[in-house]
Each structure stands twice: as structure tokens, then as C-alpha cells.
Amino acid sequence: MFTRMSYALRETWVSFRRNITLTGAAVVTSAVSLLLVGSTFLIQSAFDNLLTRWKGDVELIVYVRSDADATQVDVIRGALESQPSIIDVSKLRYLNQAESYAEAEKLFAGDPGTLRLLTPENIPSQFKVVPISQDSNLIRELGEQFRNIPGVREVAYAQDVFDVVARVSQFIRVATTVMSIVLLVVAVGLIWNTVRTAMFARRREIEVMKLVGATNWFIRIPFMLEGLLQGVIGGVLSCLGLWGLNTAWSGAVADFNDTELAALVVTDGYMRFVMVILLLIGAIAGAVGSGIAASRFLDV
């Protein structure tokens, strides 16, 4: 067993170095494609944070002062429910302070300074309003009426953020997904080709191995390890790149900490999760690509 292991590792390493140009191309391509995959994840998550309070077609949010009493909340609710021609009463949702705080944790993920000032006691609770009417002026008119009701802290309109952000996020999402898929296919193709070249360079050895009775797995494994190694190195590089990008981005966004942009960041936990995913994709793509190539070209 030990002989076999050391054989496989030695052969992997020798072959890995011999094809350094092709190997480099395969590694870089997989790194770039995985970096794009990772960016897609992060961008998606960041936009989800930004848009989280507008989820579910919410167009209007009425924030209630943290010191408002139950009667005032009921008055606001009553006023909203009395407009069934403009708003969808069945979808009207009230988030109490604890729920609002949970939401804020996402919203201000990139702005820990603001988050630290908030507590479940001082945060405003909120009514999330889903309109029936498509007329944005009507919604705005309605919203303005609420500004003067006692207990209302602020009124916010989805339209102000949503239109631009949603369109941008949708575009980026589609573009990065398409590019990362294309590049991933290219990366698998390059790994496949590297393995094929490696096998062609060693066809004499493979022929001898088959004649003296080496099993197909024994012949295949060094090549599969080579592909796996390329995928994993690509994955590691992409993780480093993504980490660098995210750090730079978070730093830049922090300067806008009183705007909506501050929500466009991801938590460290999510970052780690994405890195693990990238390594896994790299490893699987490498092993599968090279495994298929090794099986195809074993009959040289």
C-alpha cells in the first residue's frame, strides 16, 4: 500500500512540473472562473442585504418611534387598514422591535458603527406595506399623510432605492453567472487537456504498465490527482483574490456609511462559506475533468 501511495504522489508531482505551461494555464483559468463564481455569491448576498427590507413587493415602510405606545401603533395600523383600495391589507406586516433588530443586523452588516448604536429597545418598529395600486404617486401621497400621525418616526419608499439597485443587481447577477459558467467550462477543458497531454507524453509507460498488469485505477490515479491538484490550487488562488477584493470593497463602502450602499457587504461567516464552496468546486471540477480524460485516453 505504501509503495502505491508514494508511487502515485511521486508520479503526480513529476507530471505536474513537466507540463508547467499547460498546468499554469489550467490553474489560472480555474482561479479566475472560481473568483467570478465567488464574486457572484458575494454580490448576490450583498444586494440581498441591501434589499432585505423591501422583500416581498414591499413599497412603503412606516417606521414607528421606539417610544410609541400600543395605542399609537394601533392607530397607525387602523389608518393603513382603512385604505384597502391602495394597499393589500392581507399582506400588511408589522415587525416589532426584536424583529426589526434582526433585520438591521443584516442591513448594517457593513456598518458596525451604526449597528452598535442600535438595540432591540431603541430601534423603531415598522409596518411593511404592499400596495395594490401600481400608481407610485398614490403611494407617495398616502405615505406623506402618515408623517403627521403621532408615533410615526419616518416613512420610506422602495422606489427611491429599489429601481436602480434592483436593475443593477439583476444585471450583475446574470453577467457574472454567465461568465463564471463559461470560464468554469474552459477551466475543466484545460485541465482535461493537460491530463491528456500528460498521458500522451507517457503513453509508453502506460503501455508497459498495462502489459505487466497494472490496474486501470493504478494508472489513472496519478493523473486524477494532477487534475485535482490543479483545481485545488485554482481554488486557493481564487479564495485569496476574493478575500482581497472583499477587503478592498468593504473599506471603500465604509466611507458611505450613512447611505444605502453601506449594506452592500457580506459577513465574515458568509465569506468563509463561499471560500469552502470555491475549494470544493475547484476540487470536484479538477478530479472529474481529469478522471474523464484519464479514462478516455487509457486505451492509447
Place this chain on the structure above:
Amino acid sequence: MIRLDNVTKTYGSEAPAVRDASFEIAKGEFIFMVGPSGSGKSTLLRLINRQEQPERGAVWVAGQNINEIAESKVPYLRRNLGNIFQDYKLLLNKTVSENVAFALEVIGRPKHVIAQQVPAVLDLVGLADKGDRFPHQLSGGEQQRVSIARAFVNRPLILLADEPTGNLDPATGEGIMRLLERINATGTTVVMATHDQRIVNMMRRRVVQLDRGVIVRDQERGVYD
């Protein structure tokens, strides 16, 4: 040890390379397959080590119908068969010892077994002092001895030799034949494809003659023709 029952093998749409061939080779026998180039000698050897599969008929090796064994069992069949070729098929970037050791290494033999068997077999083929040389530093005859050492180091039941003297001068070829005779004397069955008349006539062993894929003669202690 080896038996062919009505074996036919065709490559693509050409005339059959081997047609309806039947014969049996006993354990420990030394047998020549003779005939001109393209008569089907090599195909017969390739059928015996299952590099080829026949369209019709069955090939039996060591009591097994090798056309019915699973693909995954083929390597284990091959461990009982040694192969020698006209062009030696040595690995040029490995030394003599490494070439021979390679055959044991890739079937997972432990290091101490390799360390013991490689020098022993190099001694048998008369290359005890050349283990550190590379193939290009050896003569043709010496290279063929290395390939015989590699084929024999695992003590196979059968040795398949495809024109082993084809690239060698007569005296060197004779030396190779003496070596194959010695290996045969240890009980290993030797099947050799050749069109080297002089050697066949000199050895006086069983001769199976092929003509365009058909066995036209099977003779004990035969000559070339």
C-alpha cells in the same frame, strides 16, 4: 496452458487477420508461430494476452476463457503473461534496474521484494553489472535482455515473444534464444512469433505456420518450411 477454439479476428472491414484458428499449447512447451509479415502471428499473441478480442471462438489461458473475464480482471491475467517485443519497449528515462523494478512496482509489490528480485533476474539474463546503465548505453542484444528480465521478473506462467530477434544480428539473436531456452527450462511456456528461418531451424521446436490468417501447419520439432 493455452487453447484456442475456432478463433476468428478481423480488423475493420479487411480480410480476417486470424481465421478459424484452433490449437493447444501444453505447460512448459516452446512453440514458434511462423509466417510472413501480416500472416496473423502478432494478432495471435495479442489475442492470448487479451489486447484483442476475437469475433468468434474462445481463447483459454490457464483454465480461464479470457474473453469472458471482466475488464477489471484483465490486469491480473496479464500478471501471468510476460511480453517481449522486437523494439524492446524499454523506458528510456529509467535505468536497467528501474525498468525491471517498474514492472513489479506498478503491480504493488513491496520494496523489499523488488530489491531482492531485480538483481536476481538481471543476473539470470547476464546483466548483473549493468543495472545502473540507461537503455541508450546498451547494445540491442543487451536491451532485449533487459526486456526479457522485465517480462520474467514476476515469474509468469507464459512468455509471449513477438519477433524478439528481429532487430538483432544472428550471433546476438542466438544468445537471446539461449536465454529463452533457459527460461523455458524453468517450466515457463514460451510462445514466439518470428520469421527468422535460421533460428527456427536451429531450435527444432514445435512450429505453427500461418498463411493469411489460416493455420496451414502444426508440426512437432519442425523447421521453418
